[in-house]
Amino acid sequence: MEQLSITEKQGANYVLYEVSGVMNTYTVTELAEKLDETIKKSNIVLDLERVDTIDSVGIGLIMATFNDGEDNGHRFYIMNPSTAARTALEETGFYEVFEIIHAVTEVQ
Numbered sequence: 186m187e188q189l190s191i192t193e194k195q196g197a198n199y200v201l202y203e204v205s206g207v208m209n210t211y212t213v214t215e216l217a218e219k220l221d222e223t224i225k226k227s228n229i230v231l232d233l234e235r236v237d238t239i240d241s242v243g244i245g246l247i248m249a250t251f252n253d254g255e256d257n258g259h260r261f262y263i264m265n266p267s268t269a270a271r272t273a274l275e276e277t278g279f280y281e282v283f284e285i286i287h288a289v290t291e292v293q
Contacts, residue, residue: 205235208243
């Protein structure tokens with residue numbers, strides 16, 4: 186069965202979510218709830234380094250969180266996207282819009 190593991194860590198001015206596994210319709214519910222709640226009050230760093238696959242629902246979640254961040258005055262960062270995650274994000278045509286970072290020290 187496909188799974189998505191989520192680890193949450195607090196930073197000075199952000200919340201870091203390290204995710205690993207598969208981001209799809211069946212696995213993103215918990216992550217969606219966390220991102221939705223957090224982006225209203227804080228910046229988010231989403232570490233996608235260990236994401237094996239990501240489908241359109243996962244991409245939709247990322248895009249919605251990015252937009253919610255702009256609406257709430259918070260920033261949404263994507264950190265170290267895996268090859269699969271990067272390819273899926275590039276296929277949207279919006280890859281350049283996202284704030285891609287390589288370390289949490291890049292959070293502003």
